[in-house]
Amino acid sequence: MSWLRLILLSLLLASPLSHASDNAIFDQGVERLKDSNFNIKLQGVEAIATSGHPDAARLLGHLLQGELFYRKQDQKLVIGIKDGRRYQIADALSAEALGIVKKRELEKIRLNNQLRGQIRSAIATLNLSNPDASVRLDGVNQLLDKPDPNAVDVVRKQLAKESDPAVIEAMRTLIALEDLKADDTTQVLAAIQQLSGDLRPAARNGLRYLAEQGADKQTTQAARKALAAIETKLQLNELTETLFFGLSLGSVLVLAAIGLAITFGVMGVINMAHGELIMLGAYTTYIVQLLMPNHIDFSLFVAVPAAFIVSGLVGIAIERGVIRFLYGRPLETLLATFGISLILQQLVRTAISAQNVAVENPSWMSGSLEINAVLSLTYNRLYIIFFALLVFIALQLVLKKTALGLQVRAVSQNRAMARAMGVRSAWVDAMTFGLGSGIAGIAGVALSQLTNVGPNLGQAYIIDSFMVVVFGGVGNLWGTLVAGMSLGVANKFIEPWAGAVLAKILMLVFIILFIQKRPRGLFPQKGRAVEG
Amino acid sequence: MHLFKAIRRLTLTITVSIGLSMSAMVQAADTIKVGILHSLSGTMAISETTLKDTMLMLIDEQNKKGGLLGKKLEPVVVDPASNWPLFAEKARGLLAKDKVAATFGCWTSVSRKSVLPVFEELNGLLFYPVQYEGEESSKNVFYTGAAPNQQAIPAVDYLMNDIGVKRWVLAGTDYVYPRTTNKILEAYLKSKGVKDADIMINYTPFGHSDWQSIVADIKKFGSAGKKTAVVSTINGDANVPFYKELGNQGISAESIPVVAFSVGEEELSGIDTKPLVGHLAAWNYFMSVEADVNEDFIEAWHKFIKNKKRVTNDPMEAHYIGFNMWVKAVEKAGTTDPSAVQQAIIGITVPNLSGGYSAMMPNHHITKPVLIGEIQDDGQFEIVWQTAGMVPGDAWSDFLPGSKDITADWQAPLSCGNYNVKTSKCSGQNY
Numbered sequence: 001m002s003w004l005r006l007i008l009l010s011l012l013l014a015s016p017l018s019h020a021s022d023n024a025i026f027d028q029g030v031e032r033l034k035d036s037n038f039n040i041k042l043q044g045v046e047a048i049a050t051s052g053h054p055d056a057a058r059l060l061g062h063l064l065q066g067e068l069f070y071r072k073q074d075q076k077l078v079i080g081i082k083d084g085r086r087y088q089i090a091d092a093l094s095a096e097a098l099g100i101v102k103k104r105e106l107e108k109i110r111l112n113n114q115l116r117g118q119i120r121s122a123i124a125t126l127n128l129s130n131p132d133a134s135v136r137l138d139g140v141n142q143l144l145d146k147p148d149p150n151a152v153d154v155v156r157k158q159l160a161k162e163s164d165p166a167v168i169e170a171m172r173t174l175i176a177l178e179d180l181k182a183d184d185t186t187q188v189l190a191a192i193q194q195l196s197g198d199l200r201p202a203a204r205n206g207l208r209y210l211a212e213q214g215a216d217k218q219t220t221q222a223a224r225k226a227l228a229a230i231e232t233k234l235q236l237n238e239l240t241e242t243l244f245f246g247l248s249l250g251s252v253l254v255l256a257a258i259g260l261a262i263t264f265g266v267m268g269v270i271n272m273a274h275g276e277l278i279m280l281g282a283y284t285t286y287i288v289q290l291l292m293p294n295h296i297d298f299s300l301f302v303a304v305p306a307a308f309i310v311s312g313l314v315g316i317a318i319e320r321g322v323i324r325f326l327y328g329r330p331l332e333t334l335l336a337t338f339g340i341s342l343i344l345q346q347l348v349r350t351a352i353s354a355q356n357v358a359v360e361n362p363s364w365m366s367g368s369l370e371i372n373a374v375l376s377l378t379y380n381r382l383y384i385i386f387f388a389l390l391v392f393i394a395l396q397l398v399l400k401k402t403a404l405g406l407q408v409r410a411v412s413q414n415r416a417m418a419r420a421m422g423v424r425s426a427w428v429d430a431m432t433f434g435l436g437s438g439i440a441g442i443a444g445v446a447l448s449q450l451t452n453v454g455p456n457l458g459q460a461y462i463i464d465s466f467m468v469v470v471f472g473g474v475g476n477l478w479g480t481l482v483a484g485m486s487l488g489v490a491n492k493f494i495e496p497w498a499g500a501v502l503a504k505i506l507m508l509v510f511i512i513l514f515i516q517k518r519p520r521g522l523f524p525q526k527g528r529a530v531e532g
Numbered sequence: 533m534h535l536f537k538a539i540r541r542l543t544l545t546i547t548v549s550i551g552l553s554m555s556a557m558v559q560a561a562d563t564i565k566v567g568i569l570h571s572l573s574g575t576m577a578i579s580e581t582t583l584k585d586t587m588l589m590l591i592d593e594q595n596k597k598g599g600l601l602g603k604k605l606e607p608v609v610v611d612p613a614s615n616w617p618l619f620a621e622k623a624r625g626l627l628a629k630d631k632v633a634a635t636f637g638c639w640t641s642v643s644r645k646s647v648l649p650v651f652e653e654l655n656g657l658l659f660y661p662v663q664y665e666g667e668e669s670s671k672n673v674f675y676t677g678a679a680p681n682q683q684a685i686p687a688v689d690y691l692m693n694d695i696g697v698k699r700w701v702l703a704g705t706d707y708v709y710p711r712t713t714n715k716i717l718e719a720y721l722k723s724k725g726v727k728d729a730d731i732m733i734n735y736t737p738f739g740h741s742d743w744q745s746i747v748a749d750i751k752k753f754g755s756a757g758k759k760t761a762v763v764s765t766i767n768g769d770a771n772v773p774f775y776k777e778l779g780n781q782g783i784s785a786e787s788i789p790v791v792a793f794s795v796g797e798e799e800l801s802g803i804d805t806k807p808l809v810g811h812l813a814a815w816n817y818f819m820s821v822e823a824d825v826n827e828d829f830i831e832a833w834h835k836f837i838k839n840k841k842r843v844t845n846d847p848m849e850a851h852y853i854g855f856n857m858w859v860k861a862v863e864k865a866g867t868t869d870p871s872a873v874q875q876a877i878i879g880i881t882v883p884n885l886s887g888g889y890s891a892m893m894p895n896h897h898i899t900k901p902v903l904i905g906e907i908q909d910d911g912q913f914e915i916v917w918q919t920a921g922m923v924p925g926d927a928w929s930d931f932l933p934g935s936k937d938i939t940a941d942w943q944a945p946l947s948c949g950n951y952n953v954k955t956s957k958c959s960g961q962n963y
Binding site for chain 2: 038066110111112113116117120145201202204205208209241242245248249252346349354355356358359360361366367368376378379380381450451452454456460492495496499500501504
């Protein structure tokens with residue numbers, strides 16, 4: 001870590017004067033980056049970091065992002081930003097734009113984990129004096145993960161100049177962590193005071209070390225107390241986290257099952273190809289992304305209606321072509337739709353590929369919303385919870401507020417009577433099945449963001465879907481929502497102590513027992529329709 | 533004497549004509565059949581289709597070189613459709629009906645276990661190209677993939693010594709390979725002084741996609757202030773959502789690296805590799821290995837498959853080695869008779885694709901180098917570490933109490949796949 005000390009030194013010496021003279025070190029460092037040997041690259045990074053050059057942090061940032069290349073023809077170091085299949089390049093030092101080139105004209109500067117770690121801590125230290133507060137905060141947080149006594153000295157000096165409250169807080173934590181090791185009891189107690197209630201793992205580990213290994217009775221006692229306070233807070237956060245995981249799993253179950261709640265629940269058709277309709281929705285997302293490679297961020301907004309139409313049409317075709325001849329013969333329907341599911345799988349395998357396909361996550365679906373140091377909610381799950389609720393509400397509106405919905409309910413309650421009233425029951429059947437299938441397609445779009453898109457995607461969800469619908473009560477959308485959410489949450493609360501495999505088995509056993517007791521599910525249908 | 537002459541002439545004509553017709557028959561049957569037993573449909577088609585193509589390419593190349601023993605090789609491709617009982621059925625067909633000289637195939641351990649009795653009963657030869665859990669050595673099977681000591685143990689050594697890992701998460705899919713491998717690793721880690729509290733073991737079902745709680749647990753486990761790593765035997769496509777969740781929850785390869793034994797170039801091709809960059813994989817071959825023989829192989833593969841984007845991977849190399857070993861053994865024995873080839877193949881050495889030489893050992897496993905690579909954003913691996921020399925495959929792990937004293941040696945006079953050194957007895961069971 002001697003070179004880190006050098007960085008700090010150059011920082012403390014306030015660099016404006018040193019540019020010109022340090023350029024040699026900087027240039028040498030840049031030159032070394034082009035070497036294929038990682039040890040030489042490491043020296044290069046060290047040289048750049050210690051050079052005090054104003055561009056050092058920026059250059060290392062690009063290197064870390066994998067945006068630093070050299071041009072093969074003249075060995076010039078360039079920053080390349082991917083633009084479709086080509087790269088927009090600019091001079092790495094002067095930032096002068098150099099046009100757009102093909103990938104093969106560039107050679108990437110490759111990194112390994114050791115280098116990435118070194119670059120990160122170098123940038124962190126360089127960033128402590130960055131004018132942007134969020135960058136400074138990042139720098140301090142980096143140092144919190146990898147404490148370094150020399151960096152702490154710099155932080156102490158910077159603290160006086162710091163104005164941003166969040167950065168001050170982080171800096172105080174960092175200093176307090178270092179102070180835990182001090183000899184002076186009052187200093188240690190003050191540090192403990194600062195750290196108590198801090199959820200960062202570094203604070204917890206520092207306090208735990210003191211509580212277990214500390215020599216002074218007074219300080220160990222204080223550390224223990226602070227730790228206990230943190231533990232209580234942690235437990236609350238864990239509970240929230242598990243609840244979120246459960247709701248997210250539940251929303252996936254609801255999405256997968258809600259289409260089935262219509263075809264199976266309302267129409268009474270056992271559709272084993274339901275999973276494949278979900279799969280078709282996921283593949284539609286893939287094809288939409290293929291068609292608009294430069295607008296991945298918007299692709300999902302196109303994919304949702306597209307998947308609804310594709311799966312809906314396939315559903316209508318299945319209903320018109322096969323199922324309508326089999327109404328009232330559940331066993332034959334089951335076998336026929338199972339056959340259709342195999343045909344659809346093999347169709348995708350032959351037409352596209354047996355391999356899984358890559359569906360990209362839009363940038364707004366990646367990453368997580370950080371609530372505090374231990375609790376963060378991943379965006380993709382968060383959006384899918386909202387999406388599931390949205391689909392549910394939309395479906396309720398369709399069934400309750402539109403003419404189609406009225407007819408669907410009429411036919412499902414009493415077919416003969418509905419026909420007598422002039423409802424074209426065959427047309428309603430086709431539309432209902434299409435609606436359920438279309439919703440399955442939409443579920444496929446959501447699932448493509450969470451799991452693998454491949455020919456077997458549907459198989460993984462068919463059992464779960466039936467489980468949710470049966471548990472919730474056949475023919476009841478609210479039942480599906482409540483059943484999906486409660487199964488998800490229960491699963492996630494069991495998982496930590498039973499493991500993922502056993503949790504799933506326990507859920508199935510529970511449902512079997514439940515169905516024994518209440519064969520019509522959570523929300524049984526009432527009235528004469530039940531008999532039909 | 534005319535009569536005699538006439539009879540003599542007649543017999544001569546008959547003999548000649550019989551001889552001629554026989555030679556015509558021989559001409560028709562004058563190929564050596566090679567069985568290819570890989571799933572071309574069903575769940576395993578993802579991985580196994582590539583191996584079928586690899587075998588077709590290798591056979592095609594050998595035929596261009598003039599075949600084997602003056603005869604052409606003829607591939608017999610069957611599709612066991614990822615269905616374990618069907619594997620046994622198809623294997624029986626290959627051996628009894630098609631009379632193949634050798635079979636190259638299987639991917640999952642359960643499919644290998646399913647065909648094993650068939651190959652032993654009909655005395656066939658099976659070349660098995662995938663890394664597996666060990667604890668097996670059959671007279672009729674040649675294991676060209678890695679045994680645990682050729683993949684898992686060196687990877688753990690690397691993490692322990694070079695990265696300084698102190699806390700271990702052993703995460704796997706719930707079936708025989710991860711369970712056995714993790715049992716071996718747990719015993720190994722404990723022998724190195726790692727405490728129970730520093731090992732976390734986790735199993736998930738096949739195709740698991742909801743990794744939220746597990747990744748959150750790993751994060752918690754890794755926040756105890758000691759360097760933590762995940763050793764992953766998670767199988768196949770469950771990996772993608774796993775790495776995605778790691779990325780989304782902000783776990784980078786620098787904070788908690790994941791070393792995987794089932795993630796290779798083929799698995800990475802066609803997926804979004806951003807969340808995986810920097811994580812590790814341990815194999816005996818990477819497409820990025822710098823060796824002339826590898827360049828040639830990749831070039832030949834691209835030409836054969838007519839697609840420059842297709843990647844090569846470790847099981848393909850295993851077939852390359854296995855096929856060349858079989859060819860050399862047949863040449864040495866002068867016949868394709870399985871018993872003769874079984875004897876001849878032990879000790880055969882052929883080039884592997886990483887620029888060295890692999891040898892078939894008496895326990896029917898081979899010697900291989902062990903490489904560790906970091907995943908790059910183009911789906912390739914940057915090799916960060918490799919063993920100094922070749923590592924011989926160990927059929928029976930030294931770290932499991934039940935198999936410590938067992939060795940396999942198919943040479944006379946031992947000729948046993950399950951020989952207990954302590955009791956000096958061959959259990960007679962071949963698996």
